[in-house]
Amino acid sequence: MVTEIAGDEHEPMFATRRALLEPLSMAIVGALESIGGPSRPPPLTAGSPVPAGVLxxxxxxxxxxxxxxxxxxxxxxxxxxxxxxxxxxxxxxxxxxxxxxxxxxxxxxxxxxxxxxxxxxxxxxxxxxxxxxxxxxxxxxxxxxxxxxxx
Ligand SMILES: [Zn+2]
Structure with a gap:
């Protein structure tokens, strides 16, 4: 399972998104492991850049x-x-x-x-x-x- 956090790591809200997403990601991995056995999830990473549309x-x-x-x-x-x-x-x-x-x-x-x-x-x-x-x-x-x- 790979969890990606949207946005650039240096952007001010990135840490907030990480703080919200990390416990959810851990809980989901934990739930999956309880069904399918232990795994080694990769660490949370910054998402790949997504085209921003036209502004x-x-x-x-x-x-x-x-x-x-x-x-x-x-x-x-x-x-x-x-x-x-x-x-x-x-x-x-x-x-x-x-x-x-x-x-x-x-x-x-x-x-x-x-x-x-x-x-x-x-x-x-x-x-x-x-x-x-x-x-x-x-x-x-x-x-x-x-x-x-x-x-
Ligand atoms: Zn000038």
Whole structure:
């Protein structure tokens, strides 16, 4: 029996998934051994990379020098922490290769453009709680990152 844990071993939620899965895996192996005799299960390993599907990713450049200052991942359909964690797990190799702040942006919520908000979660280099922001509130943050790059 092989138990694989989804995601990259260096991703922050990997240890949590391992802590949840390991006792279950041991219990299942124990139950199988009680029927079929002892075995030597291989240790739990990180799952093989799975294609993440297609998510729109946007690199935000500094408007003066062109260096990337932020990464935006459009997490279509994500509205809660669990869905954002799924996207963060799938996209980890992409944003962990950068040093810039990375935000996951969920679908627009609200009946009309005047009231649009979106659930947004910063996942890199630090994780932050999911927030619900208007486009103007979010772009103020991104513009602050761009301004922060000016000499
Ligand atoms: Zn710059």
């Amino acid at each position: 729109r990713v946007e690199e935000v450049p500094c408007t003066r020098c062109g260096i990337q200052v932020a990464l935006l991942v459009f997490a279509e359909g994500a509205t809660d922490r669990g869905q954002f964690e799924d996207v963060a797990r799938l996209m980890y190799p992409r944003f962990a290769a950068t040093t810039v702040p990375t935000h996951l942006i969920g679908s627009a919520l609200g009946p009309s453009p005047e009231t649009y908000r979106a659930a947004i979660m910063q996942v890199w280099p630090q994780r932050a709680p999911v927030e619900t922001l208007t486009p103007a509130q979010f772009w103020r943050r991104i513009h602050a990152l761009i301004r922060g790059h000016f000499p």
